[in-house]
Amino acid sequence: MNFTLTEKTVVSVRFNEADPLGIVWHGHYIRYFEDGREAFGAKYGLTYLDFFRNDLVVPIVSVDCQFKKPLRYGDSVLVETTYLDCPAAKILFDYRLWNAATGALVATGSTTQVFLDKEQLALQLNVPAFFEAWKAQHRLPKTTQP
Amino acid sequence: MNFTLTEKTVVSVRFNEADPLGIVWHGHYIRYFEDGREAFGAKYGLTYLDFFRNDLVVPIVSVDCQFKKPLRYGDSVLVETTYLDCPAAKILFDYRLWNAATGALVATGSTTQVFLDKEQLALQLNVPAFFEAWKAQHRLPKTTQP
Amino acid sequence: MNFTLTEKTVVSVRFNEADPLGIVWHGHYIRYFEDGREAFGAKYGLTYLDFFRNDLVVPIVSVDCQFKKPLRYGDSVLVETTYLDCPAAKILFDYRLWNAATGALVATGSTTQVFLDKEQLALQLNVPAFFEAWKAQHRLPKTTQP
Amino acid sequence: MNFTLTEKTVVSVRFNEADPLGIVWHGHYIRYFEDGREAFGAKYGLTYLDFFRNDLVVPIVSVDCQFKKPLRYGDSVLVETTYLDCPAAKILFDYRLWNAATGALVATGSTTQVFLDKEQLALQLNVPAFFEAWKAQHRLPKTTQP
Numbered sequence A, B, C, D: 001m002n003f004t005l006t007e008k009t010v011v012s013v014r015f016n017e018a019d020p021l022g023i024v025w026h027g028h029y030i031r032y033f034e035d036g037r038e039a040f041g042a043k044y045g046l047t048y049l050d051f052f053r054n055d056l057v058v059p060i061v062s063v064d065c066q067f068k069k070p071l072r073y074g075d076s077v078l079v080e081t082t083y084l085d086c087p088a089a090k091i092l093f094d095y096r097l098w099n100a101a102t103g104a105l106v107a108t109g110s111t112t113q114v115f116l117d118k119e120q121l122a123l124q125l126n127v128p129a130f131f132e133a134w135k136a137q138h139r140l141p142k143t144t145q146p
Helices: A026-044 A046-055 A129-137 B026-044 B048-053 B130-135 C026-044 C050-054 C129-137 D026-044 D048-053 D129-137
Strands: A004-012 A061-066 A076-084 A091-100 A105-113 B003-013 B060-067 B076-084 B090-099 B105-114 C004-012 C060-067 C078-084 C090-099 C105-114 D004-012 D060-067 D076-085 D090-099 D105-114
Touching: A004 A026, A026 A061, A026 A076, A026 A091, A026 A105, A026 C050, B003 B026, B026 B060, B026 B076, B026 B090, B026 B105, B026 C026, B130 D090, C004 C026, C026 C060, C026 C090, C026 C105, D004 D026, D026 D060, D026 D076, D026 D090, D026 D105
Parallel strands: none
Antiparallel strands: A004 A076, A061 A105, A061 D060, A076 A091, A091 A105, B003 B076, B060 B105, B060 C060, B076 B090, B090 B105, C004 C078, C060 C105, C078 C090, C090 C105, D004 D076, D060 D105, D076 D090, D090 D105
């Protein structure tokens, strides 16, 4: 069985994202990850707004990025965002960024998100019903609650 | 009589604010203006939070900037923010940005803000009581209502 | 005769571009203008890289923006970028930003750019040959030199 | 022996760094790390410009951040940046971000940088002489070359 879901999107490097060395400043990759999550969310019904309508916010609690090759102004980046199913009340994404023209891997990374209820911003220790339903809809395994 | 108030603050140019030409990308100056307004607000009791506590938000409705000299990573910018009193229900600021080391004028600009009530986000055609009191406190002339 | 050229592009509002009021922070509109110029440049052969290959850089010397309606996360912005022909050695663009879903005008603005040679960064008082050729190619009137 | 060096600096959260949830967007923490490195560099003679004058650039090849508590507009962040000595031709920094008012730990993180020569952008497998001298000056152990 396949317990991952993937979506790809292409992002153009903006002039203002390149630094005095002519290469994209490393902090902007975090934005590309978010662009990737958004494209994933748009395809699979999992944008910030979808969570919000279900009284949830899903803040990032951890992010990491490994930089392999520089990106320059004028480059296009293929962002490949993969949902990794996990038994805990967390949302894990992996990212692979490719130079769309050369096919070179330019960066990898991952993020972890948790579930808070929108009003109290209290951490949800169990997977919320909305997300469990979303997983079922995409044939991902039911979470074993702690 | 002096119908203006001024505050100065120094901002350091961040590495990630310079573009591939090695000079600060023009859009970042809008940030420096906001840094200037914040420093002004901190001195004169007029930050976004002061407005918010008085049930007001004061969005920018107009901004302009003229760029005179480039700024580079490592430069310090002296931001001089001047409140210009005006008879309408608006807040006007002028900005002068100087290279702190050379004294050269690097940019000028201005912003216009209006008053909205925090809940309805409805435009306030008259100057709100909070702001009229703030003006009186700083010996600025009472606004002639329309 | 038509002395203007126009291109349209659609930009999605990113989550991280909205501020605590839930609306796009005003400084990000400067980025949307740049996205508009880039789309224009991609269509008409006038990106930063096209200038650069012709030993020119074209910094912004003036920008202004008038904000009409708020934009929110999830909105799409139609950026309409119009080249305005001008007799001086300058590049003028006008911008109109529309809410792509509602058709409401959300902002207007303009930028002015000048020509510098890439090596010395010296201001070019006459329109460079590259740009004069570009204008001829698009049936824009020849510049009357000063 | 103490093989680390630390510097602290305070960063004010800008209005435009908070997102629609009212909390600082996670990507901006990467900027706070850079502010911390800059403060460290200013104290210990190790800014990007110091490297550049020694024909080196030191790009980030890896970054990670763990988010513990939200930051809001108006908060001040104490950024504690620690240089961790390492035997390889790398520069390691650890970061601890504290809410300056409450003393709460808001985030931790780390970065890894490598040495490239400025002209060829070729990876330096050995620690460059400039950096070895910098280490000696700060009584850090000499690197054992591979």
